[in-house]
Amino acid sequence: MLTITQELYDRIVEHSRADHPDEACGVVAGPAGTGRAERFIPMLNAARSPTFYEFDSTDLLxxxxxxxxxxxxxxxxxxxxxxxxxxxxxxxxxxxxxxxAHYVLVSTADADDAGPFQFRSYRIVDGEITEEEVQVVEAHPPTA
Incomplete structure (x- = not known):
């Protein structure tokens, strides 16, 4: 299951809508080994395409x-x-x-600025796709 804060959820959706009709892309980083999504990093789609995304290799490095x-x-x-x-x-x-990683996809196919959209998360390991539940929380609980 992916647990994500409402703020990060909203930022991913906002970025996806802002880049429409091109695909948006980015990363949410977190402390190694914790699985906690914390730092939102929107990236530029170097392909600038409505059907394909590609991280710029220099930006990715x-x-x-x-x-x-x-x-x-x-x-x-x-x-x-x-x-x-x-x-x-x-x-x-x-x-x-x-x-x-959790691979999150947002579909803006039927969306307008306030319209519907899909927000789904997957695990992709060795070519196997497994959809997982997304839990949106107000904030992550404090770490021990």
Missing amino acids: KLYREMDDRDEEPVIIYHSHTATEAYPSRTDVSYANEPG
Whole structure:
């Protein structure tokens, strides 16, 4: 199950709507080993495409170095689908190389600024897609 704060949920949806009709993409990092999604990092879709997303390789390298320096890992890797449902495509599966991450997809296919959208989360390991429940909370409980 993915547990995400309302603030992060809203920011992912906002980014997805803002980049529409192109796909939006980004990462939510968290302290290594905790599974806690904490730091929202919107990325530029280098493909600038309504049907494909690609992280800029320089930005991605910088992000991974920054996460390493902060002892973080990618907890959520998200992107939007602008014309289809929020379900991983074959391309999405082929690029899913973080087995510990939650892959969040937001579909803006039927959305307008206030309209409906889909927000779904998956685990993708060795090409296997498993949808998981999304629990939205006001805030993460304090760490012990």
